[in-house]
Structure formats: C-alpha cells, structure tokens
Amino acid sequence: MENETIYILAIESSCDDTSAAVLSGKKVLSNVTATQKIHEEYGGVVPELASRAHQQNIVPVVHQALNKANIDKKQLSAIAFTRGPGLMGSLLVGTSFAKSLALGLGIPLIEVNHMQAHILAHFIEDKNHKTPEFPFLAMTISGGHTQIVLVKNYFDMEILGETLDDAVGEAxxxxxxxxxxxxxxxxxxxxxxQKGDPKAYPFPKPKVKGLNFSFSGLKTSILYFIQRETTSNTDFIGEHLENICASIQKTIIEILMEKLEMAVKQTGISQIAIGGGVSANSGIRSALKEAEVARGWTTYIPKFEYCTDNAAMIGIVGYLKYRQRSFTQQDVSAKSRYALGEKY
Known part of the structure; x- marks a missing residue:
C-alpha cells in the first residue's frame, strides 16, 4: 500500500454548493464547485430549491472534476462524500450519487463529517501553507456552526465549546x-x-460561561440600535454604513478571540487553526495574525478556496480514512445532525 497511488473522488453537497474534487494522496488535482444563485432573491437558502439544484449540478460537476484532474473514473481508488451535518435534501443527492457510483465501479465508499473536514483541510498538501502539529485548537466558524475543538489527532477531536443559539455566520x-x-x-x-471606524458604535457582548458562544443577543441589540437611529434619521444606514459594519465586525471578532484566549489558557495549547466559511473574513484573519505577535500563538489560516464548502476538504478526510481502510457500507444514509466525533 505504501507504493499505491491513491485517487479519491470527493463529493460535497451539505448546503447550497455542489462540489467535486479529485485528490492524489494529499494533493488536490481538481476542486470544482457550482454555486446556487437562486437563493439570493429569497434572502437565504431554500432547502427544496437547493436539493433540486444539486440534482442538476452533480453530474456535470463530477465530470468536470475528473476532466480537470485528467483521471478516468476507472482509476479511482474510492469515493468520499459528505454524510452530514447539513440540509437533508442536499445531503441525500450527494450520498445517493456517491453510493451509486461506488457500487457501479466496485470501489470503496467513505463517509465524511463536514465539520471534521473543515478542520482537516489544513492537511491538504500545499507548499505555501504550513500544517498544524497535534495537539492543536481548531475554531470552526461557519453559517451553521461555531465551535472550539481540541484536535488530538486526525480522528480524535473533542468539542470544548460551541454556540448556544445562532452561529457566527448567521450573526x-x-x-x-x-x-x-x-x-x-x-x-x-x-x-x-474595512473602510469604517470599528469604535464608532459599541455593541454589548453576551456573557456566556465557559467556552460556549451566543450571538442571538447581539443580533437583537443591533436590530434595536438600527430601529432607534432610523426613527430620527431615515438615512442613518446609508450615511454610516461603513462605521456600522466595522463596529459589528469588531464586536463579533472580539467575542471569538476572547473565547480562544480562554481556551488557550485552559489547555496550554497555543497552536490555533481556523476553518469554515467565516474564516475567509479579513478581520478574523488579521486578529489571528496579531495574536501571533501579541500572545505568541502559532496560527493556521486556510487558503480561501478551502474556507467555504468544497470537496477538496472532503477528499483529504477520504484519503486519511482510506489509509486506515475505514470504509462505509452501502446501507449508509445521510444525517442532517452529525456531531463531531460521533461514531458512525
């Protein structure tokens, strides 16, 4: 097996992005994503529309990923797919496709936890990015999740804190x-x-014990603030948009960084890795870089293409599981709720 060339086809369909990637070992040969624009007019993801769009996108996206990687499907060693967590209708499309293709090709099937993949995306081979050493702390920040995780090895992770209500992306x-x-x-x-004054408008930070988060109160305070200001000045938002955004962003980042600092003190671990769509935020990236100097942390920030939902991160977990021969049976089903570290 040491000399075996391992090709993993990975499929990600947990929300509104249909993505397929091909990896050779830890190296990404292709990473193709089809985004769904239809949700913009509704102000959020509509699950039924998302699953229909996945059905339309999955075959061309997989075909394009194989072509870009210059790999024939008969060369594939296994197929990895997102089992959960996510929107059930979306997950069903990817799960069903992966099961069918693996069965047709007679190759192993590998299920992947979406949140675990965000963390292990740091182990994708890239000469321009360093890889964390175990143990390290991971902060997964996305539209659906906010967690601080103690990562002991590839498959031993412990949630130290998580949001009690809204995720940071929702906020x-x-x-x-x-x-x-x-x-x-x-x-x-x-x-x-990036153009505003972050100290223009102070917003209250919720008091939550331990390493857990809460963002619903912040959202409510922002709503009341805007309602109050626009009552006396209907053009308030337009006149002060940049300062409002800077103040909101500063408050959210401070909430995240204060919890991270607490986690470092509790664990004695100062290696910090971030993952998830919100890790693309410039303010969070800057705060982490500043913490390297101010607090002596070592921080790991993924490439932008591996921040948002993508199949390459599913593929790296698939490769690591393939090395362990950790395969999934054909009777597997999608799981909309799939806790990090949950046994499958």
Whole structure:
C-alpha cells in the first residue's frame, strides 16, 4: 500500500454548493464547485430549491472534476462524500450519487463529517501553507456552526465549546439583512468594515460561561440600535454604513478571540487553526495574525478556496480514512445532525 497511488473522488453537497474534487494522496488535482444563485432573491437558502439544484449540478460537476484532474473514473481508488451535518435534501443527492457510483465501479465508499473536514483541510498538501502539529485548537466558524475543538489527532477531536443559539455566520448574515444588504451579507459587512471606524458604535457582548458562544443577543441589540437611529434619521444606514459594519465586525471578532484566549489558557495549547466559511473574513484573519505577535500563538489560516464548502476538504478526510481502510457500507444514509466525533 505504501507504493499505491491513491485517487479519491470527493463529493460535497451539505448546503447550497455542489462540489467535486479529485485528490492524489494529499494533493488536490481538481476542486470544482457550482454555486446556487437562486437563493439570493429569497434572502437565504431554500432547502427544496437547493436539493433540486444539486440534482442538476452533480453530474456535470463530477465530470468536470475528473476532466480537470485528467483521471478516468476507472482509476479511482474510492469515493468520499459528505454524510452530514447539513440540509437533508442536499445531503441525500450527494450520498445517493456517491453510493451509486461506488457500487457501479466496485470501489470503496467513505463517509465524511463536514465539520471534521473543515478542520482537516489544513492537511491538504500545499507548499505555501504550513500544517498544524497535534495537539492543536481548531475554531470552526461557519453559517451553521461555531465551535472550539481540541484536535488530538486526525480522528480524535473533542468539542470544548460551541454556540448556544445562532452561529457566527448567521450573526453576520442576519446583521446584514437588518442593514438591508443582499444575501449572503457576511462578505458585504467585511467589505464595508474595512473602510469604517470599528469604535464608532459599541455593541454589548453576551456573557456566556465557559467556552460556549451566543450571538442571538447581539443580533437583537443591533436590530434595536438600527430601529432607534432610523426613527430620527431615515438615512442613518446609508450615511454610516461603513462605521456600522466595522463596529459589528469588531464586536463579533472580539467575542471569538476572547473565547480562544480562554481556551488557550485552559489547555496550554497555543497552536490555533481556523476553518469554515467565516474564516475567509479579513478581520478574523488579521486578529489571528496579531495574536501571533501579541500572545505568541502559532496560527493556521486556510487558503480561501478551502474556507467555504468544497470537496477538496472532503477528499483529504477520504484519503486519511482510506489509509486506515475505514470504509462505509452501502446501507449508509445521510444525517442532517452529525456531531463531531460521533461514531458512525
């Protein structure tokens, strides 16, 4: 097996992106993603529309991934797919396709936990990016999750803290909606924040014990603030958008960084890796880089293409599981709730 060339076809369909990738060992040969624009007019992902779009996209996306990698499907060693967590209808499309193709080719099937993949994306082979050493702390920040995880090895992870209500990505998107920004609003808050004064408007930070998070109270305070200000000045948002966005972003980042600092003190581990769609946020990236100098942390920030949902991160987990011969049976089913570390 040491001399075996392992080709993994990976499929990701947990939400509204249909993605397929081909990996040779830890090296990404292709990573193709089809995004769904239809949700923009609804201000959020519509599950039924997402699953229909996955059905339309999955065959051409897989075909393109194989072509870009210059790999014939008969050369594949295994197929890895996202079992969960995510939207059930979306997951069913990827799961069913992966099962059928693996059965047709007579090759192993490998299930992957989406959140575990965000963390292990750091182990994709890339000469320009360093790889964390075990143990390290991972902060997974996305539209659906906010977690601090103790990563002991590839497959031994312990959640130290997580959100009690909204995820950090929701906090960004819902705040953007309050400001009248189109969906997805998180990147637009980041863009405007870069030009604004982060100290312009102080927002309260929730008091949550331990390493858990809460963002629903912050969202409510932003709503009340905007309602109050626009009552006296209907053009308040337009006149102060950049400062509002900068203030919101500063508050959210401070919440995340304070919990991270607490986790470092509790564990004595100062290697920090981030993952998930919100790890593309420029403010969070800057805060982590500053922490390297100010606190002596070693930080690991993924390439932008591995931050958002993508199949390459599913593929790296697939490769690591393939090395262990950790395969999945054909009777596997998708799981919309799939806790990190849950036995399958």
């Amino acid at each position: 960004f998107d819902k705040s953007a909606k309050i400001l009248g920004l189109p969906y997805p609003g998180g990147p637009l808050i980041d863009k405007n924040a």
